[in-house]
Amino acid sequence: MTLMTMLGAVQLGAAAACVVVVLIPMVMAGWHLSRNRILLYCGVFFITLAVCLHLTPYFPSVSDFVTSVSSVVVFDHRSTCINLVNDIAWEVKPNVSLHHFNPTHNVSSSLNLYEKRWDWSKSPKHDACDFQKLSKSDASDLLNGSWVVVAGDSQARFFTLSLLNLILGPQAKRMGSVRADLFKRHSDYSILVHEIGMKLDFVWAPYVVNLTNSMMGFKTKKSYPDVMVMGAGLWHMLHVNNASNYDFALRMLKSSVVSLLPLTASASIKSPHLFWLGMPMLINGMLNTQEKREKMSDRIWHAYDRALGDSRLLRQTGGPLVLLDIQSMTWNCGPRCTSDGMHYDLVIYEATVQVMLNALLIESHQSL
Numbered sequence: 001m002t003l004m005t006m007l008g009a010v011q012l013g014a015a016a017a018c019v020v021v022v023l024i025p026m027v028m029a030g031w032h033l034s035r036n037r038i039l040l041y042c043g044v045f046f047i048t049l050a051v052c053l054h055l056t057p058y059f060p061s062v063s064d065f066v067t068s069v070s071s072v073v074v075f076d077h078r079s080t081c082i083n084l085v086n087d088i089a090w091e092v093k094p095n096v097s098l099h100h101f102n103p104t105h106n107v108s109s110s111l112n113l114y115e116k117r118w119d120w121s122k123s124p125k126h127d128a129c130d131f132q133k134l135s136k137s138d139a140s141d142l143l144n145g146s147w148v149v150v151a152g153d154s155q156a157r158f159f160t161l162s163l164l165n166l167i168l169g170p171q172a173k174r175m176g177s178v179r180a181d182l183f184k185r186h187s188d189y190s191i192l193v194h195e196i197g198m199k200l201d202f203v204w205a206p207y208v209v210n211l212t213n214s215m216m217g218f219k220t221k222k223s224y225p226d227v228m229v230m231g232a233g234l235w236h237m238l239h240v241n242n243a244s245n246y247d248f249a250l251r252m253l254k255s256s257v258v259s260l261l262p263l264t265a266s267a268s269i270k271s272p273h274l275f276w277l278g279m280p281m282l283i284n285g286m287l288n289t290q291e292k293r294e295k296m297s298d299r300i301w302h303a304y305d306r307a308l309g310d311s312r313l314l315r316q317t318g319g320p321l322v323l324l325d326i327q328s329m330t331w332n333c334g335p336r337c338t339s340d341g342m343h344y345d346l347v348i349y350e351a352t353v354q355v356m357l358n359a360l361l362i363e364s365h366q367s368l
């Protein structure tokens with residue numbers, strides 16, 4: 001065998017190995033393998049890719065192949081990081097400044113009893129995504145000149161409060177009036193943050209149909225926010241209490257969002273960044289009325305959660321919206337992070353805001 005044919009064989013083998021290792025995880029992923037198994041395959045994929053990259057200079061045809069694969073890898077990195085961005089670990093410890101803990105402390109002051117800290121889970125995969133808590137000035141740079149709309153129920157109000165808290169600073173004089181105006185019952189709220197030319201609208205939209213209507217409104221006015229965060233479910237659960245009806249409403253919302261997206265693309269307007277604010281875990285025994293404890297049972301909660309999955313509204317099921325996973329955050333933070341089993345400590349919404357900002361950074365290919 002001459003040296004040339006040997007080199008040819010090695011080259012062919014390397015290329016074949018690359019193809020096989022690239023294809024296997026993709027095919028397997030289609031077969032709903034367990035998450036760990038997929039991660040294993042992804043690991044194998046990247047190791048092989050690294051080997052291929054090292055071989056590249058020696059084999060010109062592998063080089064062409066790698067060029068075509070690397071664009072897939074960039075895309076893969078982004079979608080991997082979007083999938084990991086909600087992985088938050090909590091540390092909930094007794095508040096050390098409360099030395100003389102009084103066990104008859106009432107519920108409204110119980111949120112002070114524990115100190116809650118959070119950070120993204122630690123693993124090589126998470127580290128590679130370089131998630132970070134954005135400071136006031138980082139967040140201001142990112143949202144400079146943007147129109148942000150947050151639409152939904154009281155969870156969305158708390159999210160809005162946390163976002164403004166970050167942008168304006170918790171000590172800002174304006175925060176007092178923001179709190180008062182934002183929490184007027186059942187009302188919309190709007191603010192212009194002059195310093196960074198950011199407009200923020202909170203839209204009171206307790207039902208999914210209200211979200212659909214506001215999407216239609218943007219379409220009619222041909223004017224779209226840069227960032228839109230939406231979520232609704234708890235009101236429907238309490239007042240309609242019918243998961244198939246919720247499912248139907250979500251499908252309508254999805255089709256209105258999907259019909260809006262190509263419109264913005266063709267008009268060469270930047271497509272809005274869309275997020276879904278998930279439902280919190282409900283802690284049934286802590287809910288504050290008998291009606292809530294009956295209607296908002298674990299069974300119906302799960303039926304509503306399934307409806308969200310079935311509607312394919314979320315990116316992870318092929319839909320348009322990136323999930324802000326309040327469910328996993330409230331589950332991991334636990335009962336010590338809520339006083340009424342439904343509304344959580346502000347720190348949950350602070351974390352959710354940071355998850356959204358990190359997802360925005362990933363989506364817009366930016367880094368700080």
Ligand SMILES: *[C@@H]1O[C@H](CO)[C@@H](O)[C@H](O)[C@H]1NC(C)=O
Nearest residue numbers: 104105106107108109110112
């Ligand atoms: C809980 O404590 C606060 C102040 O510590 C008090 O204003 C409130 O009335 C108390 N609520 C109940 C139900 O005891």
Ligand SMILES: *[C@@H]1O[C@H](CO)[C@@H](O)[C@H](O)[C@H]1NC(C)=O
Nearest residue numbers: 095097098111112114115116
């Ligand atoms: C701990 O308790 C003190 C006294 O009530 C309170 O001022 C402080 O905010 C609490 N810390 C946390 C993290 O809740």
Ligand SMILES: *[C@@H]1O[C@H](CO)[C@@H](O)[C@H](O)[C@H]1NC(C)=O
Nearest residue numbers: 140141142144145195196197
């Ligand atoms: C916002 O953007 C404008 C123009 O793009 C710039 O002049 C201004 O300094 C920015 N402000 C902040 C706070 O980043």
Ligand SMILES: *[C@@H]1O[C@H](CO)[C@@H](O)[C@H](O)[C@H]1NC(C)=O
Nearest residue numbers: 204205206207209210211213
């Ligand atoms: C939301 O939708 C419900 C049901 O269609 C309607 O009754 C209600 O007025 C709407 N609320 C808002 C704020 O648009």
Ligand SMILES: *[C@@H]1O[C@H](CO)[C@@H](O)[C@H](O)[C@H]1NC(C)=O
Nearest residue numbers: 240241242243244245246248
């Ligand atoms: C629940 O909603 C579905 C779809 O809107 C409807 O067909 C069904 O009759 C409703 N079920 C009840 C018990 O109201």
